[in-house]
Amino acid sequence: MSAPAPVVFRNALLVTQDAERRVVRGDLAVTDGRIAHVGPGAAAVGEEIDASDFAIVPGFVNAHAHVAMSLLRGIADDRDLGGFLERLFAVDARRTERDVESGAAAGIAEMLLSGTTSFLDLYYAEDAVARAVERLGARGFLGWAVLDPEMTTQKGVPVDNARAFIDRWRGHARVTPLVGPQGVYVCGEETWLKARDVARAAGTLLHYHLSETRREVHEHEAKTGMRPPIWLERIGFLGADQVAAHGVWLTRREIELLAERRVAVAHCPSSNLKLATGGVAPVVELRRAGARVALGTDSTASNNSLSMLREMHVAGLLQKHHRWDAAALRAQELLDLATIEGASAIGRGQDLGSLEVGKLADLSLVRLDHPTMLPARPEAVVSHLAYAASEEAIDSVYVGGEAVVRHRALVREPWAPIRAEAETAAAALWSPA
């Protein structure tokens, strides 16, 4: 599609997330889908929007999701990961590619409406997710799930499917295809290394689960004599352009290893807590060691929300509680995880995650007059975003300068038919087999 029309947002409270983390009153101009001016006195370039009642905030980056699972929200609550997966796999076997697209569209709608513009996904049938991304105008970083051939219901060899998926979508403006090795419990050495080679050849990311549960760690140690990150290093897998989800059960040595190899970690506190994974991801230690950390919701089946506003709140509460230190993961750091550090984790720190000239205009207009943003003082706005703001405060959302949510309504497609199709698909999946 052609570039969106140029626009200037006038007199907003700009939560820049730039290097100085400035929060300033000013204008934000967008031309050719990118930010052309940040601060007072932007020249007119086309459309003028009075944004004086809004904070403008970089679009959130959700660094770990399985967005199509919105159809399964509430289907497997109050179980640990084992019982959870057992229930899900039973339903999963009956899911069609059309179900995946329906669920993804509903999930992407929920994300856009809560200010998330980019998300990192891990699933099979990612073409269906990619179509939903196109339909709604989000930015999808979509990892095709890769497992050992004997461990999957996919037709053909998963890693070859991933390569073909990447070939189909490479160069797309909103879809970044990538490779998603599921985890050490279903991927052997050959699969990991092939996945790495496919990603490297395509110049794209790897996204995988790592050290989420004690069981995963202990079983891998029993099988190989090594804990998962050590084993992944030993086989030569670890490297930059990788986002490992969870990273709950990491030793000090593993933390240093991930930092050294430039592997980013997507922290998913709500999901970890809800599945009673035990332990707490060493977010403070990872950051201190220099590792990039991002924030992810995981799926609606284990969270059960896709809101990064809630996820920031939970992430902050968990670290403060765990460390008996109220200053652990401060409000500013939480917003960093959800924006600039999330962008950096997915390798797009040059393009996304802050309001700076030259970056893509992925941003939200947040109502300063919403009850949960009171008092709307510049010195409190970061706190409100991290700890208090309700999704309803997100008035409008732009991706690449294009309005994809305007006054709480999706722009490209209305919600009602997306919802109707998702409910129909859910009805079939929820019914007894």
Added chain:
Amino acid sequence: MSAPAPVVFRNALLVTQDAERRVVRGDLAVTDGRIAHVGPGAAAVGEEIDASDFAIVPGFVNAHAHVAMSLLRGIADDRDLGGFLERLFAVDARRTERDVESGAAAGIAEMLLSGTTSFLDLYYAEDAVARAVERLGARGFLGWAVLDPEMTTQKGVPVDNARAFIDRWRGHARVTPLVGPQGVYVCGEETWLKARDVARAAGTLLHYHLSETRREVHEHEAKTGMRPPIWLERIGFLGADQVAAHGVWLTRREIELLAERRVAVAHCPSSNLKLATGGVAPVVELRRAGARVALGTDSTASNNSLSMLREMHVAGLLQKHHRWDAAALRAQELLDLATIEGASAIGRGQDLGSLEVGKLADLSLVRLDHPTMLPARPEAVVSHLAYAASEEAIDSVYVGGEAVVRHRALVREPWAPIRAEAETAAAALWSPA
């Protein structure tokens, strides 16, 4: 005021929270502010509302708040209780009764708009909070803060002020005045017993802080040789019609004591986590011992949200995590804490907390077509309320059969002037002294 007009909500998904926790399609009729029919086939009584796109849910009971503090949201983040209070007390000294009313109105608006119809408050100048309750139509259970005379900035003797406050508001339809001894760190034996006598004479509740921090417990033990609940028992204070907030640092013996004396506990997980209180309130053990447990947000200065939807989610996540048991505090139990058990904790289980004939019509219409309520299946709706629903899904809210929120807008007063006044008051408080 006269009783609101009778109404029938037709064909809703009724989340009854009755003894069987039934979720059924049907009608809900309201006459004279009370529920007259629950289930299929209600006779017409007056207004007819098609509620087929809604779940009807009992209004939430927020069992611990300091609602006027909405002006101070974000003013003292990322500090422990000591540092937090130091910052707050400095601001507090400058607050006027008008500031209290402004803050309370804004906070009550936030609560109503997130489905909370009843709240238990602890503060001074509760007349101002009561006026805000009247203005917006919530149900306020308002505890006048009582301290030893030498510990307070109140004019006169706090316990006498509490008695006078009760006399001024007794018998009010929406305001229940009560006595709020602040805690063992500012109340000596005489104050506790006088507070008890005032409450007993007026037939009302006592609401107080109890065993929130280690410091509180240890200092009291150093001073008296007894931990707070044991000491309160020894002086003859403990009894029914009491709601103790927090109850984090409780021993097994204290849990049994509170259950035996019929003291209810208001669990405030977000606040406890954010202040890094350490430990976790023994919610499971309290319930197992037969104690009534409710859920509270505490203030926006330490939460920083007043949403009971978020609070249920956090409460569930915390217990599952703490016990390494994904089945701890299931979705249904979380909704119970926020509704019927909250009502029971504040001594109004006969009147509030469920959709049953004869109870007050305090309820919310929750949009089944909201993205966070997908899939809107009867067997999932309790899960969605506990773990996923965003505040925006709360479409309309009734108190005593009167619409106080209709389609996301306050009914009795518009939000804009409430907000403007609160921002003005906040500006004065936030400015350097």
